[in-house]
Amino acid sequence: MQKVVRRFLMVLLFLAALAALAGGVAAWWLGQPLRMSAQTLELEIEPGTSPRGVAQAVVQAGVQTDARLLYYWFRLSQQDRQIRAGNYELTAGTTPRSLLQKLVRGEESLRAITFVEGWTFRQMRALIAKDEFLKHDTVAMSEGDIMAALGKPGVAAEGMFFPDTYTYAKGSSELAVLRRALHAMERRLDEMWEQRSADTPLKSPYEALILASIVEKETGRASDRGQIAGVFANRLRAGMRLQTDPSVIYGMGEAFDGNIRRKDLQTDTPWNTYTRAGLPPTPIAMPGKASLLAAVRPEPTKAYYFVARGDGSSHFSPNLDEHNRAVNRYIRGGN
Incomplete structure (x- = not known):
């Protein structure tokens, strides 16, 4: 009977050691920079993407790791359901731990656009139209259509937007940027x-x-x-x-x-x-x-x-x- 107990304890010790080893390896992996196909990668997470889909999107973006490992990490962290949709920029040195923090916090990659004092609405629209990171949802809209969409039907667009630098996430709509500039002018005025x-x-x-x-x-x-x-x-x-x-x-x-x-x-x-x-x-x-x-x-x-x-x-x-x-x-x- 003592031999059985001794053998059982040895098995438990072995399993504990194995678990500790696995935990150490996991901790080491979580702190290691992920291999990437370029110095900077762009990652887009669509609304409603599952944790498994997020892991796959990370790999498809150019992170050279097993998507299953990322998925298991997301699940074990118990933060997998807190990952936010958006457009992210992954840079060299990103670890599995910092990747998850970025996705949970919603730290999207931001772009900037500057409207200059003294510009006309026509000049604003020309700048917006050339911005490759904005979603061009006003191209076919008239000035009146735009102002109506912004909740100002019948109001002339000229002068209604505050000249400033506005940051936005890649893929944001032109209307969203214009709405911020409109509200900024209303507050200033x-x-x-x-x-x-x-x-x-x-x-x-x-x-x-x-x-x-x-x-x-x-x-x-x-x-x-x-x-x-x-x-x-x-x-x-x-x-x-x-x-x-x-x-x-x-x-x-x-x-x-x-x-x-x-x-x-x-x-x-x-x-x-x-x-x-x-x-x-x-x-x-x-x-x-x-x-x-x-x-x-x-x-x-x-x-x-x-x-x-x-x-x-x-x-x-x-x-x-x-x-x-x-x-x-x-x-x-x-x-």
């Missing part, structure tokens, strides 16, 4: 409108957006932005026409060839602020934060006119006579 001057001639946040877009396009030097906004505010209060070339150019559309002529200033469009009083019907570009703030809190000034000096700055004048002298000096080359 609300914040700025709350800070408006008590004597502002603007009647709504949308009017502030329109004026900010003009300030954005007129500003060559950042330090002049507040005073440029002040000139336009003075003109609005006085009932004077804004007479701003960027709005005329915007109204010309694709007919603009880089030069603005006298006949262009005399050709009426909804955006021609030489032929029409007040603000144009829509923004003419995407204004940044500084232009939004300048529009609602312009710098106090006695100037009603300004002209570009040619070095990025502007000369400001309180009356037409001084303005004409400045135009003669900086535009016509007179003394």
Whole structure:
């Protein structure tokens, strides 16, 4: 009987040692970098993929290991049902343990797209269309279709998106990126409108957006932005026409060839602020934060006119006579 007990104990010890050895090997494997067919691999996990399917997708992406080992690791970790769908980037040095952490945390590979201050909606769409990592779901949509899809039916798209850099996961839709930029502009505009001057001639946040877009396009030097906004505010209060070339150019559309002529200033469009009083019907570009703030809190000034000096700055004048002298000096080359 003692021999049987002794033999049983020896078997138990052997199995324990074997289990410890297996555990040690498993622990070693979990910390070893996985062999990969390239320095960087892209892994796409579709929604609803099973843990076994995830393991197979990892191998198909170029990780050189047995999919069954990965699957068993996912199951033994008890985190297999927490793996998130998405687009991931696997780099050299990725271990089975860090791979699972990445998938459970949803640490997707992120791309970035930048919308520049002063750009038009047309320029935004051109950039989006060239982005190879976005899902192009707006290609066949008109501007009106896009705004309706974003919950803004009947609203012009121009100026409604905040210029900034936005990160996104590969495969994200164009609409998703546009929606973030739209909401960002709505938040910024609300914040700025709350800070408006008590004597502002603007009647709504949308009017502030329109004026900010003009300030954005007129500003060559950042330090002049507040005073440029002040000139336009003075003109609005006085009932004077804004007479701003960027709005005329915007109204010309694709007919603009880089030069603005006298006949262009005399050709009426909804955006021609030489032929029409007040603000144009829509923004003419995407204004940044500084232009939004300048529009609602312009710098106090006695100037009603300004002209570009040619070095990025502007000369400001309180009356037409001084303005004409400045135009003669900086535009016509007179003394």
